[in-house]
Amino acid sequence: MTHNVSLLIVDDEESVRDSLYNWFIEDGFEVACAENAKKALSMLEAGHFDIILADIKMPGMDGMEMHRRIRTLDPDAIVIIMTAFASVETAVQALKDGAFDYITKPFDPDDLSHLIRNAARQVEMKSENEVLKSRIVSLENIEDIVGNSPEMMKVLKDVESVSQSNSSVIITGESGTGKELIARAIHSNSSRKFFPLVTVHCGALSEDLLESELFGHEKGAFTGAMFNRKGRFEIADGGTIFLDEIGTISGKMQIELLRVLESKQFVRVGGNKEIHSDFRVICATNRDLKKMVDEKAFREDLYYRLNVVNISIPPLRERAGDIQLLVDYFIKKYCNSMSRDLITIEPAALKRMEQYDFPGNVRELENMIERAIVIGNGKEIRLKDLPISTSVPVSSAESLQELEKNHIQQILDKLDWNISRSAKLLKVDRVTLYNKIKKYNLKKDKEK
Secondary structure (H helix, E strand, C coil): CCCCCEEEEECCCHHHHHHHHHHHHHCCCEEEEECCHHHHHHHHHHCCCCEEEEECCCCCCCHHHHHHHHHHHCCCCEEEEEEEHHHHHHHHHHHHCCCCEEEEECCCHHHHHHHHHHHHHHHHHHHHHHHHHHHHHHHHHHCCCCCCCHHHHHHHHHHHHHHCCCCCEEEECCCCCCHHHHHHHHHHCCCCCCCCEEEEEHHHCCHHHHHHHHHEECCCCCCCCCCCEECHHHHCCCCEEEEECHHHCCHHHHHHHHHHHHHCEEECECCCCEEECCCEEEEEECCCHHHHHHCCCCCHHHHHHHCCEEEECCCHHHCHHHHHHHHHHHHHHHHHHCCCCCCEECHHHHHHHHHCCCCCHHHHHHHHHHHHHHHCCCCEECHHHCCCCCCCCHHHCCCHHHHHHHHHHHHHHHCCCCHHHHHHHHCCCHHHHHHHHHHCCCCCCCCC
């Protein structure tokens, strides 16, 4: 515990300084000594000490004045006052001025050791909290939301505006668009970020399991319930609960969820005690909840209770301008995780990805890049490393001419621009095919 905790002993009696120095060195502290307040303040100006153990009665500047100056120099330093019994009132005043504690002379070695250990524990807890806070804050940058298209800039603006409120949020979008990432961004930028973000994948659980997962259960509530168990709402106290695939929950669970959202109270399965929890709820769905409301498949009152703010994430095909940024991001991510040198992507492969529809959205793109890095050789991802058709998808065509152009390009690429075989497959003669190639300015990808 005491490793790297620094201690400054301030006392005008050399025998006291020496004995305490040897004592706490053996306990693992980094120890320094000063024979008076002036020397101690000079040492504090030169460097930080976690704990200062100071006598209150010293020639020149006394311990009280030194303590007041320490508070100015280093407000985080822990000061412990040593005093004779007759000066206890003075020591109490030091406590009021911010001292950690005091101990009377002659002191019991065990009492002093216990007091210093408590102070050291506080130093280390503060250090650990700072580390944890920095890690939590850094979450905002670990999983950056990649994209600078107008569509994604609107999403980011919505995230920024909603983060500081406690309103319920529904995030909508196709599978793989990054709904959970947006939920994490909202939580990480909110005042609740130092409390848990609890995720529940509603679609993966049956009604009974979901009830137990959300509300917890008491020992013996059902077969296999061997212990009391906190539910996700209880764990999310002070933080955020993210309910993914909210559109899959049953009618009974919709009623239960509405009651909890309105009262912030619930009862564990098999219990009878009301439990209060202060949480914010964020939901996500790839379903049309409004349509489900119209079809009586989702409660209207729950829908409006959840849908205070709606953030819609566009599919990747509607923000093709972000594909290069995402490709670069995932290449860097997986090259780092695989301890490989950073690679690039050939223009032909990037172009084909920008033309592809990505029905699986960003999740599919990420999987594609990871796979290409694993199976590919060399310093770049090539078109042949991508598990997608070399054609432009039909849905990207805007006219019959565009459809014809894309189809001819697909056949030519598929047959490596063998004109005879391509014409036969297209059921046209070679002259017609040449005319189409000229008309649409089709070219063989030389880098393929």
